[in-house]
Structure formats: structure tokens, C-alpha cells
Amino acid sequence: RKEVEQDPGPFNVPEGATVAFNCTYSNSASQSFFWYRQDCRKEPKLLMSVYSSGNEDGRFTAQLNRASQYISLLIRDSKLSDSATYLCVVNEGGAGNMLTFGGGTRLMVKP
Amino acid sequence: NAGVMQNPRHLVRRRGQEARLRCSPMKGHSHVYWYRQLPEEGLKFMVYLQKENIIDESGMPKERFSAEFPKEGPSILRIQQVVRGDSAAYFCASSPTISDYETQYFGPGTRLLVL
Numbered sequence: 001r002k003e004v005e006q007d008p009g010p011f012n013v014p015e016g017a018t019v020a021f022n023c024t025y026s027n028s029a030s031q032s033f034f035w036y037r038q039d040c041r042k043e044p045k046l047l048m049s050v051y052s053s054g055n056e057d058g059r060f061t062a063q064l065n066r067a068s069q070y071i072s073l074l075i076r077d078s079k080l081s082d083s084a085t086y087l088c089v090v091n092e093g094g095a096g097n098m099l100t101f102g103g104g105t106r107l108m109v110k111p
Numbered sequence: 112n113a114g115v116m117q118n119p120r121h122l123v124r125r126r127g128q129e130a131r132l133r134c135s136p137m138k139g140h141s142h143v144y145w146y147r148q149l150p151e152e153g154l155k156f157m158v159y160l161q162k163e164n165i166i167d168e169s170g171m172p173k174e175r176f177s178a179e180f181p182k183e184g185p186s187i188l189r190i191q192q193v194v195r196g197d198s199a200a201y202f203c204a205s206s207p208t209i210s211d212y213e214t215q216y217f218g219p220g221t222r223l224l225v226l
Contacts, residue, residue: 098156
């Protein structure tokens with residue numbers, strides 16, 4: 001069983017659409033949660049941290065449900081430039097402080 | 112403030128050769144992490160280092176791979192006797208503290224191709 005699971009997609013949506021990605025994680029002791037974005041052949045870049053109370057950054061809204069071990073990302077009013085792979089990332093805490101990445105969900109926004 | 116720097120950006124090696132990948136963390140960051148991304152797969156943690164110390168190497172293959180972060184100079188990921196399966200993108204990240212909530216900033220990666 002994968003530690004962080006995501007639907008690989010691709011999600012093909014028209015400009016202006018609203019799209020939602022989901023992610024589940026297996027370690028209930030996980031401490032912190034993030035969404036990263038990765039463009040083709042580039043490094044991951046932090047999109048936003050995810051808090052239990054939910055948080056919003058412009059067109060992006062992230063939610064965390066610790067009881068269900070479920071994380072979501074909502075993108076409103078999709079832009080062509082949103083086309084990328086979205087990575088669900090979990091920090092399980094402990095001495096290592098390592099990040100555990102999901103396999104990513106690919107989004108393609110079409111004109 | 113320069114970001115995380117990695118070099119080379121692309122590296123081609125023949126089977127059996129050695130590969131050395133370098134990472135300079137962001138200024139003021141003393142924690143370095145290495146991750147590997149195989150083709151069409153997600154990133155996988157390899158090793159976490161602080162200056163002169165390996166803190167967690169639970170993701171490192173048992174043989175041929177080693178990492179260091181000396182007191183002076185960049186962190187080095189060394190792969191001896193490379194094989195085709197080592198072909199991947201190797202990303203380095205750095206953070207200023209060990210806080211769980213501290214963001215890790217990623218370098219542009221080194222793409223290793225083993226012929």
C-alpha cells in the first residue's frame with residue numbers, strides 16, 4: 001500500500017473550470033501536509049501548506065481531514081498556466097523530517 | 112538570495128562509472144535532503160544530512176550510494192559503479208531548521224542518464 005495516494009489523472013479541463021484533487025495518506029501520526037506543484041522536468045515548488053481548519057490562497061483552497069486521513073485541493077477559475085502535476089506531500093515528523101510524496105495528479109487546462 | 116543550487120544539471124555516465132552530484136543549500140540553511148525521482152514516478156526520500164552528520168539515510172540503497180555534507184563546501188551524493196536503473200532526476204532540498212512545518216526548498220535537480 002502506498003503511503004500517499006493520488007489519482008494520477010490526467011484531468012483535462014477547459015479554462016475557467018473548477019477542479020478538485022484528492023489525496024489519502026496512511027500514517028495517522030503524520031504531522032504536516034503540503035501541496036507542491038511540479039512542471040515538466042522541473043523541481044517541485046511549494047503551492048501551499050494544508051491546515052486542519054482549511055486554508056485559501058487566491059484561487060486555491062486546501063482542506064485536511066485528519067480523521068479520514070484525506071487531503072484535498074480545489075482550483076477555481078482554472079488558467080492555462082495551472083497545467084502541471086500537483087503533488088500531495090506529507091511530513092511524518094520524527095528525527096528525519098523527510099517528505100513523503102504522492103505520485104502526483106496531472107492537470108491539463110485547455111483553451 | 113540565491114536558491115538551492117545543484118550541479119551538474121545533466122550528467123551522462125556509462126555503466127560502471129562514478130557519478131558525483133553536488134548541492135549547495137540556500138544561504139543560512141544547514142539541513143539538506145536528497146530525493147530521487149525515477150521516470151514516471153514520484154519523488155522518494157533518500158537521505159537527510161546536517162553539516163558533517165548523516166541524520167537519516169533510511170531511503171538510501173544499501174550499496175554504491177553515499178552522501179556527505181562537509182563543514183565547508185556543498186553536499187555530495189556519490190553513486191559508484193552506476194547501472195542503468197540509476198537513471199533518474201536527483202533533487203536536493205534544504206531547510207533552515209528541523210521544524211516539521213518548515214518548508215523544504217528544492218533545487219533544479221540533476222538528471223542522470225546511464226548509458
